[in-house]
Amino acid sequence: MKPRTRVNHPPQTPLPAGNRALVAPIYQSVKFELDDLQQTERVWSGRADGYHYSREANPTVADLELLLAELQGRDACVAVGTGLAAVAVTLIALVSQGDHVLGFVETYPPTRRLLARTLARFGVGHTLLSIEDRAGIERALAARPVQLVWFESPTNPVLKVADIGHLTASARRHGALTVLDNTLAGLEAHAAFQVDLFVHSLTKYASGHGDVMGGAVIGSSELVQKVRTQALALGQTLDPHAAFLVQRGLRTYHLRRAAQCDSAARIAAFLAADRRVVRVRYPGLAQDPGHALARTQMPDFGSIISVDLAGAAEQSRIFADSLELFAIAASLGSTESLIVPPQLQQPRGLTLEQGGWSCITPTTARLSIGIEDPDDLQADLSAALDAAFR
Numbered sequence: 517m518k519p520r521t522r523v524n525h526p527p528q529t530p531l532p533a534g535n536r537a538l539v540a541p542i543y544q545s546v547k548f549e550l551d552d553l554q555q556t557e558r559v560w561s562g563r564a565d566g567y568h569y570s571r572e573a574n575p576t577v578a579d580l581e582l583l584l585a586e587l588q589g590r591d592a593c594v595a596v597g598t599g600l601a602a603v604a605v606t607l608i609a610l611v612s613q614g615d616h617v618l619g620f621v622e623t624y625p626p627t628r629r630l631l632a633r634t635l636a637r638f639g640v641g642h643t644l645l646s647i648e649d650r651a652g653i654e655r656a657l658a659a660r661p662v663q664l665v666w667f668e669s670p671t672n673p674v675l676k677v678a679d680i681g682h683l684t685a686s687a688r689r690h691g692a693l694t695v696l697d698n699t700l701a702g703l704e705a706h707a708a709f710q711v712d713l714f715v716h717s718l719t720k721y722a723s724g725h726g727d728v729m730g731g732a733v734i735g736s737s738e739l740v741q742k743v744r745t746q747a748l749a750l751g752q753t754l755d756p757h758a759a760f761l762v763q764r765g766l767r768t769y770h771l772r773r774a775a776q777c778d779s780a781a782r783i784a785a786f787l788a789a790d791r792r793v794v795r796v797r798y799p800g801l802a803q804d805p806g807h808a809l810a811r812t813q814m815p816d817f818g819s820i821i822s823v824d825l826a827g828a829a830e831q832s833r834i835f836a837d838s839l840e841l842f843a844i845a846a847s848l849g850s851t852e853s854l855i856v857p858p859q860l861q862q863p864r865g866l867t868l869e870q871g872g873w874s875c876i877t878p879t880t881a882r883l884s885i886g887i888e889d890p891d892d893l894q895a896d897l898s899a900a901l902d903a904a905f906r
């Protein structure tokens with residue numbers, strides 16, 4: 517074989533029997549071959565297990581899917597390229613023309629946009645209520661056939677806690693499926709509830725280092741297969757290298773999350789005690805409206821805090837600009853602390869009344885607490901408060 521041929525057919529060293537890498541290899545290969553045409557035909561047609569094309573399935577991605585399903589306490593998972601892709605393929609898999617979705621003003625805005633702009637074009641209707649409107653939820657489910665209830669808990673950015681038992685029971689009574697975007701709550705949260713599918717942005721706590729994007733949909737094998745079929749039809753897959761990075765992040769998930777939650781509890785209490793702060797929403801605070809529910813539902817209280825400063829938006833602007841350790845940046849759940857100031861998160865695509873239900877005010881900022889030393893974070897917040905109210 518000439519060198520030019522050899523470099524394209526390089527030697528591969530199989531590991532001796534009983535010998536394996538402690539960290540699984542990344543199957544960074546688009547194609548997989550089989551021993552002969554007969555076996556290839558069987559695998560390509562789905563009559564035999566095996567891999568042939570990474571858009572359809574890849575062992576590195578499959579490893580991640582197994583782990584995520586186990587963490588969430590369900591049978592199956594499909595991983596895709598971003599959290600929003602997970603949202604989109606789930607919606608497309610579960611609803612058809614003429615169907616109706618019950619969503620909430622507190623729902624992640626791009627998810628609301630998918631309902632309002634994309635699915636509406638295909639004849640799927642939706643209603644938006646406040647996640648706190650128990651009577652309204654009952655009325656909406658009784659008033660017309662609803663196929664899907666889509667919700668989050670805690671919500672982003674005001675950290676309202678949904679009554680998951682009530683929502684899932686009402687939905688079941690009326691024959692609707694439920695999807696819970698569990699991104700803020702964490703990978704194991706809410707498993708005891710009769711939620712049909714969980715969605716996660718892996719970009720956040722799962723990978724944890726802000727260097728990779730991914731999304732996952734987790735539930736029964738039957739429903740996940742439905743979602744996987746749509747994901748494949750739309751070409752939505754997770755790259756194996758991204759899957760590897762998420763798996764690496766997951767090794768420290770519990771340690772990171774515990775440290776983040778501890779720091780967040782301390783910082784929320786510190787902010788709530790400051791006279792220059794008019795509202796702190798954090799489910800771990802005893803005085804938080806969602807605290808009692810969160811205690812019964814959540815394994816921890818998370819690391820996201822919503823904070824409204826006294827004064828006007830100008831104070832919030834100076835506060836955000838004065839922070840040294842909190843970057844003004846999107847996303848959440850990573851190792852570093854972040855702030856989204858009010859100027860970057862005013863509700864859009866909602867009526868005035870719906871905007872009121874969201875409880876996002878002109879001074880609502882969102883903090884995502886990282887794994888830095890909480891002493892430093894608290895000192896940074898304190899100095900920024902001094903600067904804002906000098």
Ligand SMILES: Cc1ncc(COP(=O)(O)O)c(C=O)c1O
Pocket residue numbers: 598599600601603624668672697699700716717718719720729730731847848
């Ligand atoms: C609750 C929630 N769901 C979904 C997403 C989308 O995830 P991604 O940014 O990975 O597409 C986000 C991102 O912020 C989110 O906060």
